[in-house]
Amino acid sequence: MHMFEYLQPRTAIEAEALLLANEEARAISGGMSLLPAMKLRLAAPSHLIDLSGIEEMRGTSVDDNVLTIGAMTRHAEVARSSVVRQAIPGLAALASGIGDRQVRNRGTIGGSIANSDPAACYPASVLGLGATVMTPRRRIAADDFFVGVFETALEPGELVTHIAFPIPERSAYVKFQQPASRFALVGVLVSRSRDGTVRVAVTGASSHVFRVPSLEQALAAEFTPGAVENIAIDTEELNSDIHGDADYRAHLIPVLTARAVDLASKPDAVGKI
Amino acid sequence: MGTMTSKRESGTVPNGIGRSVKRTEDARFLLGKGRYTDDLRIPGQAYIYVVRSPHAHANITSLDASEAKSASGVVDVLIGSDYLDDGLGTLPCIWQVRNKNGSVMAEPARYPVAVDRVRYVGDAVAVVIAETLDQAKDAADLIVVEYEPLAAVVAGPDAIMPQAPIVHNDAPGNLCFDWEIGNRAATEDAFSRAHHITRLDVINSRIVPNPMEPRSVVAIYDDIADEYTLHTSTQNPHLVRSLLCKSVLRIPEHKVRVVSADVGGGFGVKCHLYPEEVLLTWAARRCGRPVRWTADRSETFLSDAHARDHVTHGELALDSDGTFLGLRVSTVANLGAYLSTWSASIPTYASAPNLAGQYTTPAIYAEVKGVFTNTVPVDAYRGAGRPEANYIVERLIDAAAREMGLDRVEIRRRNLVPSAAMPYATPLGPVYDSGDFRKCLDMAAGNADYEGLAERKQDALRRGKLLGLGVSCYIEACGVSPSRANGISGGRIGGFEMAEIRFNPDGSATVFSGTHSHGQGHETVFAQIVTDKLGVPFESVMLVQGDTARIAFGHGTVGSRSAAVGGSAIVVAGERIVAKGKRIAAHIMEVDVEDVHFEDGEFRSRGTNKVMTIAEIAHAAYLPINYPLDQMDPGLDEICFYDPTNFTFPNGTQICELEIDPQTGHVELKRFVVADDFGRILNPMIVHGQVHGGIAQGVGQALLETVVYDADSGQLLTGSFMDYAMPRSCDLPSFEVSYHEDSPCTHNPLGVKGCGEAGTIGAATAVMNAVLDAMSSVGVDHMDMPASPSRVWRALRAATSKLPRPTASASATAGNGNQVGNAHGE
Numbered sequence A: 001m002h003m004f005e006y007l008q009p010r011t012a013i014e015a016e017a018l019l020l021a022n023e024e025a026r027a028i029s030g031g032m033s034l035l036p037a038m039k040l041r042l043a044a045p046s047h048l049i050d051l052s053g054i055e056e057m058r059g060t061s062v063d064d065n066v067l068t069i070g071a072m073t074r075h076a077e078v079a080r081s082s083v084v085r086q087a088i089p090g091l092a093a094l095a096s097g098i099g100d101r102q103v104r105n106r107g108t109i110g111g112s113i114a115n116s117d118p119a120a121c122y123p124a125s126v127l128g129l130g131a132t133v134m135t136p137r138r139r140i141a142a143d144d145f146f147v148g149v150f151e152t153a154l155e156p157g158e159l160v161t162h163i164a165f166p167i168p169e170r171s172a173y174v175k176f177q178q179p180a181s182r183f184a185l186v187g188v189l190v191s192r193s194r195d196g197t198v199r200v201a202v203t204g205a206s207s208h209v210f211r212v213p214s215l216e217q218a219l220a221a222e223f224t225p226g227a228v229e230n231i232a233i234d235t236e237e238l239n240s241d242i243h244g245d246a247d248y249r250a251h252l253i254p255v256l257t258a259r260a261v262d263l264a265s266k267p268d269a270v271g272k273i
Numbered sequence B: 001m002g003t004m005t006s007k008r009e010s011g012t013v014p015n016g017i018g019r020s021v022k023r024t025e026d027a028r029f030l031l032g033k034g035r036y037t038d039d040l041r042i043p044g045q046a047y048i049y050v051v052r053s054p055h056a057h058a059n060i061t062s063l064d065a066s067e068a069k070s071a072s073g074v075v076d077v078l079i080g081s082d083y084l085d086d087g088l089g090t091l092p093c094i095w096q097v098r099n100k101n102g103s104v105m106a107e108p109a110r111y112p113v114a115v116d117r118v119r120y121v122g123d124a125v126a127v128v129i130a131e132t133l134d135q136a137k138d139a140a141d142l143i144v145v146e147y148e149p150l151a152a153v154v155a156g157p158d159a160i161m162p163q164a165p166i167v168h169n170d171a172p173g174n175l176c177f178d179w180e181i182g183n184r185a186a187t188e189d190a191f192s193r194a195h196h197i198t199r200l201d202v203i204n205s206r207i208v209p210n211p212m213e214p215r216s217v218v219a220i221y222d223d224i225a226d227e228y229t230l231h232t233s234t235q236n237p238h239l240v241r242s243l244l245c246k247s248v249l250r251i252p253e254h255k256v257r258v259v260s261a262d263v264g265g266g267f268g269v270k271c272h273l274y275p276e277e278v279l280l281t282w283a284a285r286r287c288g289r290p291v292r293w294t295a296d297r298s299e300t301f302l303s304d305a306h307a308r309d310h311v312t313h314g315e316l317a318l319d320s321d322g323t324f325l326g327l328r329v330s331t332v333a334n335l336g337a338y339l340s341t342w343s344a345s346i347p348t349y350a351s352a353p354n355l356a357g358q359y360t361t362p363a364i365y366a367e368v369k370g371v372f373t374n375t376v377p378v379d380a381y382r383g384a385g386r387p388e389a390n391y392i393v394e395r396l397i398d399a400a401a402r403e404m405g406l407d408r409v410e411i412r413r414r415n416l417v418p419s420a421a422m423p424y425a426t427p428l429g430p431v432y433d434s435g436d437f438r439k440c441l442d443m444a445a446g447n448a449d450y451e452g453l454a455e456r457k458q459d460a461l462r463r464g465k466l467l468g469l470g471v472s473c474y475i476e477a478c479g480v481s482p483s484r485a486n487g488i489s490g491g492r493i494g495g496f497e498m499a500e501i502r503f504n505p506d507g508s509a510t511v512f513s514g515t516h517s518h519g520q521g522h523e524t525v526f527a528q529i530v531t532d533k534l535g536v537p538f539e540s541v542m543l544v545q546g547d548t549a550r551i552a553f554g555h556g557t558v559g560s561r562s563a564a565v566g567g568s569a570i571v572v573a574g575e576r577i578v579a580k581g582k583r584i585a586a587h588i589m590e591v592d593v594e595d596v597h598f599e600d601g602e603f604r605s606r607g608t609n610k611v612m613t614i615a616e617i618a619h620a621a622y623l624p625i626n627y628p629l630d631q632m633d634p635g636l637d638e639i640c641f642y643d644p645t646n647f648t649f650p651n652g653t654q655i656c657e658l659e660i661d662p663q664t665g666h667v668e669l670k671r672f673v674v675a676d677d678f679g680r681i682l683n684p685m686i687v688h689g690q691v692h693g694g695i696a697q698g699v700g701q702a703l704l705e706t707v708v709y710d711a712d713s714g715q716l717l718t719g720s721f722m723d724y725a726m727p728r729s730c731d732l733p734s735f736e737v738s739y740h741e742d743s744p745c746t747h748n749p750l751g752v753k754g755c756g757e758a759g760t761i762g763a764a765t766a767v768m769n770a771v772l773d774a775m776s777s778v779g780v781d782h783m784d785m786p787a788s789p790s791r792v793w794r795a796l797r798a799a800t801s802k803l804p805r806p807t808a809s810a811s812a813t814a815g816n817g818n819q820v821g822n823a824h825g826e
């Protein structure tokens, strides 16, 4: 690891200022993605701006059918939170399936979505639930947030402070693990809002999380596993690697979507995914 | 995870043989107080960073380290030309295999640091020595190496194609050896008489052993005494010393002490002499500083010996009722870029002689081409050669059963060597001393409810799953090894083991063993042996291992040898203690030595009520006042170098049952049932642990693990745990293990056969036979390891009949394992 300076601001505004003041500075929240990169000498920040002391970036609350989660909330906290489990049980379940115990106790929701790893789980929830990403400067709609491999709409020095999830009528996330990393080889989040809008977000399969309109339309018409089972997915934009070619991922998308629909339809099972 | 099914404790002595004594070593391991090489802090130490080749194959056209040498904190930078200038040697292979025509194998030079050409990604290019590791790494970035890239070859069969790039100029055609064993003519004859011939091509995939503790080395040179101390995470300190001194650095052996304290797993990958051990010993003297190096996990992937990597064609000849008439096996074994310490012996003598398996196959012929490629050197890994033999034999049998419409268990039963035929000489040399193969097969088949299989398959189909059951009957030559057997087959190393039992004046005993426990629990089991045989309280026995300054000699722990060979040496040393003790007792009790007998730690004389404990004898031996000094030396310290008369032959049957989700290709293990014959069992709890870990590693290869090299660039694509899939506890079912203990080994005093590798040897085969059993119901009858989801899904696309779908009543999501986030990782 290269040398760096360590700073611990108390507010998000202060943190943004420190990031802007030092070109090579990086925010660190859980460190579960950034620290391995530093150890491998793939990242060499001049300053680490530790967000863990920023109280306003923590905690969960529900207001007017919107669940708001602070960016510094750890995966384990989301998994355990009675607020989250009651509002969007599938989201708590998603968090409980990330990595291992150590990772869940350190990693944060803000770090995960800011990182936009193509195989990460949280981005599927942000996009699949139509959430809004909040920063000290603005609110960014999920559909505009994820733009590429490890790339988001965040500007230099801009921090995620909260994520606001509209509470759906039902939702479920099904993750098919990549055998080695146990990230998502393909992960699908399906949600149906109270007004009947269906969103299907897929992670692990492409450069970044994306929606599948054909599946959404079919499910809007009929929210059953059978409605999506035979829908073919174009392989064009999909990843191929040693764990699965694009055609395998394309095949898994409707299969996992059907399973997520099935799971979302069983109120008692939802909490278990 | 595991359940203890039918193994009860045996033995009558508290903490003696047969008891599940809790492990002495676990207190320090569980408290994080193990003493590993990397824990050492030596005053004045400097850190070493090894610069490795980014190319699979290239000439080094220039190397400029001048800037690095003057970088902050740098002590020195050493490169290949420095090594040549010092006139040092190359790393040897300890087995010299001969070609079919009697000539010896090619042994191209292996320098610990590249001298002009790099031959795999990870080949050492320079050694940076600095005050801190970060400074060493920073300086490494300043070294300018110019490479002239050469075409690379990574797959064994590709390496022997006519136009293949040549890895070593002195190994034409990339051939290290072209070896054979068995009676070719008799085998041809058997095939000419066959009613049916089954042919099969299999790939035994390449894997990385990945012990939890990465390799670690600390080297110290004492310029006043002109002595070296090498701390290294090895399974075999004396072997490291011998090879390092004699072949490489040419230092007299008494000047080098090799210490291997706690080691966090070996699995075969730590029983070699590695380039880093050479480089650090050399560097310690060159710069007059203690030096240290520990591989990070990325380096482990690039520098630990890899394993397996056989491409094999096998043929089995049968008569009309399924009796095996002959077996022909032809293998291309990828040895990697250089010969590692044991490498040439693994696909040859460690593998092929086991091809008879548990069967009476009368005629067997095998040939193996060992080939060089631009990949990490390949060497031993748990089972070392025997899993490969088991895999081709048992896959062939299943294929034959399918083709001939015979039951898989029945065809095996028909061909098993009957227990009445023991000792049984197989056509390839091994002579099985004992075993009841039928018993283990029946036990496992019964426990696995083989009879009820058809019903379970139907039930699975209703749930949309393909259920399969796989059988693997394994046998392995263990307890390595009779030194003469090594010599005959080209070994440049003995196979005996040393044990010394030193009584102290207070009656406690220190046992010195040349074996090396790196997880196996020798501190416990060897103390159990001494307690049982000599009546010394368990707490009064201490094991010393892993230090050439304290241990007379040893061959370390490999090949399931520690109990069978190391334990036997302890028993014989103990017998010598008793013999001497009897003479001391006779003198003190004033009786004839013939009248003294020893039992439960006490010397008694027949016909009198005189009795002395072994502690009292020890006391007398060190305070020889009333003592037969005219007949013997004082002291009670006996040593035995035990050379076994035969290998041991652990054997048994493993049965795996699993379900495939045809929609995703995910394989879920349902049951794993094992019946093992390890001879006498010394500590059932520890044996269970060995079996469980062994199975996990076999399952790992079958379902998950595989090394992938890019065929063109020779880059390692699976260079971290992000892409190299290790098995986790959540991938495994509860193991159901039982033992057959009524066929003890006949030629060692403990009756033990060894249990360290058995789990791994049979497990990959049992899993793959189960996968193929499941897939053959829809017309797919071949696939190679690993049966990972995408590969299974792809194989199933060739299905000739319809894949099952869950019926309405069965839940689509029931047991969907892999997709449910929190089903894993808890």
Ligand SMILES: Cc1cc2nc3c(=O)[nH]c(=O)nc-3n(C[C@H](O)[C@H](O)[C@H](O)COP(=O)(O)OP(=O)(O)OC[C@H]3O[C@@H](n4cnc5c(N)ncnc54)[C@H](O)[C@@H]3O)c2cc1C
Binding pocket: A026, A027, A028, A029, A030, A031, A032, A033, A034, A035, A051, A071, A072, A097, A098, A099, A100, A103, A106, A107, A108, A109, A110, A111, A112, A113, A114, A115, A117, A119, A120, A121, A122, A154, A158, A159, A160, A161, A181, A182, A183, A184
């Ligand atoms: C072994 C292992 C297994 C894992 N398995 C999974 C898995 O199954 N599924 C999954 O989804 N993830 C997985 N992860 C990733 C894990 O969830 C990480 O915690 C997460 O991706 C990053 O979160 P973090 O809080 O650790 O971020 P950090 O590592 O601290 O930061 C990551 C990046 O985001 C930036 N950043 C951090 N916080 C903010 C913020 N509030 N605003 C703007 N930028 C910010 C940082 O500057 C950095 O660039 C795994 C990680 C490991 C080590």
